[in-house]
Amino acid sequence: MPLLEVRRVSKSFEGFQALSDVSLAVEEGSLYALMGPNGAGKTTLFNVITGRYTLDAGRVLFANQDISHTPTHRIIHYGIGVSFQRAIPFPSMTVLENVALAVLALDRKTRNFAHPLLSYADAAERAEEIISWVGLDDLKRQLTAALPQGDLKRVDIAIALASKPRLLLLDEPLAGLSRAERAQMVGFIRELLRSLGTTLLFTEHDTEAVLQLAGRIMVLHRGSVLAEGTPNEIRSHPQVQEAFLGREA
Amino acid sequence: MRTKLAVAAVVLAVFPWFLHDYGLQVAIQALVLGVFAMSFNLLFRNTGLLSFGHAACFGAAGYTTALLVSKLRWSFAATLPLALVAAALVALVIGFFSVRLTKIYFTMLTLAFSQMLWAVAHKWYGFTGGDNGITGLLPPGLLGNPKGLYYASLVALVLVSGIIYIVRRSPAGYTLRAVRDNPARAEAIGISAFEYMVAAFVLSGTLSGLAGFLHVAWQHSAFPDLLYWTTSAEVIIAVILGGSAEFFGPAIGAVVLVVLEAVVRSHTQYWPLALGMVLLAMVLFFPSGVISLFQRRQREEVPRAAA
Numbered sequence A: 001m002p003l004l005e006v007r008r009v010s011k012s013f014e015g016f017q018a019l020s021d022v023s024l025a026v027e028e029g030s031l032y033a034l035m036g037p038n039g040a041g042k043t044t045l046f047n048v049i050t051g052r053y054t055l056d057a058g059r060v061l062f063a064n065q066d067i068s069h070t071p072t073h074r075i076i077h078y079g080i081g082v083s084f085q086r087a088i089p090f091p092s093m094t095v096l097e098n099v100a101l102a103v104l105a106l107d108r109k110t111r112n113f114a115h116p117l118l119s120y121a122d123a124a125e126r127a128e129e130i131i132s133w134v135g136l137d138d139l140k141r142q143l144t145a146a147l148p149q150g151d152l153k154r155v156d157i158a159i160a161l162a163s164k165p166r167l168l169l170l171d172e173p174l175a176g177l178s179r180a181e182r183a184q185m186v187g188f189i190r191e192l193l194r195s196l197g198t199t200l201l202f203t204e205h206d207t208e209a210v211l212q213l214a215g216r217i218m219v220l221h222r223g224s225v226l227a228e229g230t231p232n233e234i235r236s237h238p239q240v241q242e243a244f245l246g247r248e249a
Numbered sequence B: 001m002r003t004k005l006a007v008a009a010v011v012l013a014v015f016p017w018f019l020h021d022y023g024l025q026v027a028i029q030a031l032v033l034g035v036f037a038m039s040f041n042l043l044f045r046n047t048g049l050l051s052f053g054h055a056a057c058f059g060a061a062g063y064t065t066a067l068l069v070s071k072l073r074w075s076f077a078a079t080l081p082l083a084l085v086a087a088a089l090v091a092l093v094i095g096f097f098s099v100r101l102t103k104i105y106f107t108m109l110t111l112a113f114s115q116m117l118w119a120v121a122h123k124w125y126g127f128t129g130g131d132n133g134i135t136g137l138l139p140p141g142l143l144g145n146p147k148g149l150y151y152a153s154l155v156a157l158v159l160v161s162g163i164i165y166i167v168r169r170s171p172a173g174y175t176l177r178a179v180r181d182n183p184a185r186a187e188a189i190g191i192s193a194f195e196y197m198v199a200a201f202v203l204s205g206t207l208s209g210l211a212g213f214l215h216v217a218w219q220h221s222a223f224p225d226l227l228y229w230t231t232s233a234e235v236i237i238a239v240i241l242g243g244s245a246e247f248f249g250p251a252i253g254a255v256v257l258v259v260l261e262a263v264v265r266s267h268t269q270y271w272p273l274a275l276g277m278v279l280l281a282m283v284l285f286f287p288s289g290v291i292s293l294f295q296r297r298q299r300e301e302v303p304r305a306a307a
């Protein structure tokens, strides 16, 4: 039984068909990649899964539960975490505060109003661990408003990890990173699966990175599934070669 | 900061003994507006929601006190809990329907609600006395004595500031700013933006009710003006004057506004004109409030994330 199952989902915006009849299944413990050119519908699919957009047709199942109409703020309690394409965490807070707040939100302690945020020692400690884990120790007291994009991506992933997700949705984790940062992030994504056992569904424009990383790949094009399969199947898929892998064909 | 606070506390505590009666009246008015402005800014600063309907909470509390005292002969102080409950309920209704809307639509809907309440108070002669108001409410004891009322208002200001200070640094306070900074991100970590914005509106409205209660004790009367949009505008102006980004900015803005009004009115009848010019100067030259005149440190505006 797959961990995440998207069944025949469609979504349109005022007549514009952003997703039509998309299905996918992500097995627990796998790395699943969504590819496709700008506007293909990748982010829209994420938003449908997380309940930011209501779907027009189809269903979303997570661990065999129907989450098609679950509001976004409950999604985390099923075990789905997200890191956004444009990583802008909470700019008025430090890195540590950002992550600690996410820890407290998972524990449903954000209603507490009597004691300072960082006086919740368990949460602060867990936040520090996660921050070390993503390698941001030196920056933890910095306001996120002042950080460069590469660091923000990692802060955003640290926030997502604070929610202990079983499935993590990463929207373009490599976008806007330098070459060195990209290599680091690729290693980091592998490590997420290996040592935390987090299942990953991610989108990426960099075809080579996707073919290296992913166990399965779906290629979206104008809201429809163009191809789905293992990296080798995708590599040799005629339409995909034509559309994206031109130079390798 | 600590020494500044201590000095301010001592000055405020001995202040009434150096004032004539008129000066004391101005001081009370400033404190009451200060309580109102601090409460208003709890919502504005932490959630980014600009309410133009806080007069509804202020006035609901004021009218509750006035009605209970005049119709049921309750003692003044005993009406305070119900006055706060009335403010909270009004805030809950307005907040529930308004916070879902963004920016200008939120502001307009809060204005519409408060104007509705004003219309009721204005027209319902049988109950509220309409534009004749409810008068002759002389509070007995402490609240009826100017010095006593001054100290009661000062205590209210300290209390409200304390509550805001504590909430701000708590998980709930951070959660509000998370919703303001980036609502989509907040939802994705498990925060219901709607719930927290309504809660902030209710807390802010309830504390504004404390100011409404004190206002009625000070004026010995309640008029529909309490609920009119000009009351909401006054508190917004105080916050702009003092600077919303500084903790005590709203209270300082309230003092500046009230003192300025007293001075200008004693010389000319053109207070609205003077107020307009002051506001224009503020917006053009000191957009972060008069408090920025006294400090070098420049606060960085935090960019609001696109959802």
Ligand SMILES: Nc1ncnc2c1ncn2[C@@H]1O[C@H](COP(=O)(O)OP(=O)(O)OP(=O)(O)O)[C@@H](O)[C@H]1O
Pocket: A013, A018, A036, A037, A038, A039, A040, A041, A042, A043, A044, A045, A085
């Ligand atoms: N809220 C919305 N309202 C209207 N149109 C939308 C909305 N969200 C997405 N779209 C449209 O749906 C299409 C798919 O957008 P989406 O963001 O899912 O693409 P994407 O595959 O993530 O692209 P990119 O690689 O550029 O991130 C686009 O044409 C976009 O304009």
Ligand SMILES: [Mg+2]
Pocket: A042, A043, A044, A085, A171
């Ligand atoms: Mg996208």
